[in-house]
Amino acid sequence: MSTTAVITAPTRNYRGRFAPSPSGPLHFGSLVAAVGSYLDAKSNQGTWLVRIEDIDTTRVAQGAAKDILTTLEAYGLHWDEEVVYQTQRHDLYAHTIEQLNKQQLIYACHCSRKQIKALGGIYQGHCRHLNHSQRHSALRLIQQHPISQYHDLIQGAVTINQELAREDYLIKRSDGLFAYQLVVVADDIDQGITHIVRGADLLEPTARQLSLFKQLNHTAPHYAHLPLAVAQPGFKLSKQNYAPAIAKDNPKPALFNAFEFLGLTPQAELIELSIEKMLCWAITHYSLQSVPKVAEIQVSQNPHSQATLFTHINK
Template sequence: MSTTAVTAPVRNYRGRFAPSPSGPLHFGSLVAAVGSYLDAKSNQGSWLVRIEDIDTTRVVEGAANDILTTLEAYGLHWDEEVVYQTQRHDLYAHTLDKLKNQQLIYACHCSRKQIKALGGIYQGHCRHLNHSQAHSALRLIQQHPIYQYHDLIQGQVSVTRDLAHEDYLIKRSDGLFAYQLVVVADDIEQGITHVVRGADLLEPTARQLSLFKQLNNAAPQYAHLPLAVAKPGFKLSKQNYAPAIVKDNPKPALLSAFEFLGLAPQPALVELSIDKMLSWAIDNYSLEKVPKVAEIQISQNSHSQSPLFTHLNK
């Protein structure tokens, strides 16, 4: 019998999955993809895919196509044309110009090493030095510090005062637009209403909320899924060489993703087709079932292909 939540679907729901093409999808990224997909589909909404390739220094050749092929193998089909950040520089330049017109941009010559030596939070050293903006990193004067916000999974999220007030980078010294700027510009342009992603982005969300305010746009609602970790504080990631999920036998990993998200699937579910597995998950999914923890530790059961999960406190 279905245990679908009785809450009505969100009207005009638009969600997205936004991987970086720095390597193949691993189990942690599969959880984010499945979680965002189920949340969109259970609300009768649209699910978009955006390839976040703005940081070209981290892009691995062929990774974007591999990610899309993997999503299709897992039955996760997107509803609109895939967007690539490297094809949207005009949008980011226009957004930057809006902030420049508000006289909220200044050039910064401080190195990462210098900022790290001062505690890791930029202290506004260059704000009044009037450096030329040509060939410089650009920072945004923080006008709307966010100290707390409500997350649909993690509850009340707080950030430090120093982080909330930091003038963060919106364009790098190498000329690349910074993540905080482009992700907000993309979400505005694509009309994203809900962002379901990993809890490693809880702190950056505070900055993104402040930028939505600065640009006078409504922000999406955020739901940060628990991170899949090999041990406390050590998330599965491409940088940590997490193994890629397989394309030729997707059902076991898909079942494990359902379990990770709190759906309590029966092992016999793998006997169904991929589409029917996803239909079952859509019918049984709700945000309330997702574990309210920041991390879930994964360990492999030597007697089974399925991983074991240990919920970790926030």
């Protein structure tokens, strides 16, 4: 097996994170995100955190958070600091809203999703000047720093619909739940996250997150969006479409496949090593530059063997 490693200077004070939502068990697509973020952190001699994004309690599956953590441990993906749960951080999110309120950048909105969809799907600021009470209302942020273009470390130049970039978006829902766009930025600031490696399905939300970092006067992390693992073009592996859970009792094959997915070239005998040694090999050989620069990779089984096939899909 080749021992040639890609040598790059590590990034100082690197802090990365894996942030799954506990709506079900980890599948291969989420394993890729976990392994990709872990390898990027460790190859930079950095810290790797795990955050359970359970803020949307309507989507939380009972026991899923514990199962996710158990699965990560089975794959040798050990986090460096205490696991954070968003449902335990409401004070942080309320404080962030208070900061934005002091800047007079928040207003109450009574428009339903159905109404917005009927008007084209992008909110046009209908409630901005109606002075609705913020109590028991959805809250929107007045967009001060619309971002329609940014650079991604894997996908390169990313362009977002300009009208969408200018939209006043929700930061708190009418049911009282804090919105993802607010909490993820508040968490990343609070945890000092410097690098975010995650799936390309979040390319569009990243533009809003970059604008919120600017609004809160904080330096944004570096973003690297991995190709999505898809069953067929445009149909990503996800908990919502019942992607099968990865095995905890036999993690090596899926871990080996994740290495291949991320552009590493492991030889067959690697799978004979321990999980810890497999990860050490991957950390030594990993390079962000080797990750395929495509939006999707189709995952399928070779009908004549146990091999997993990967087909790159440019979009």
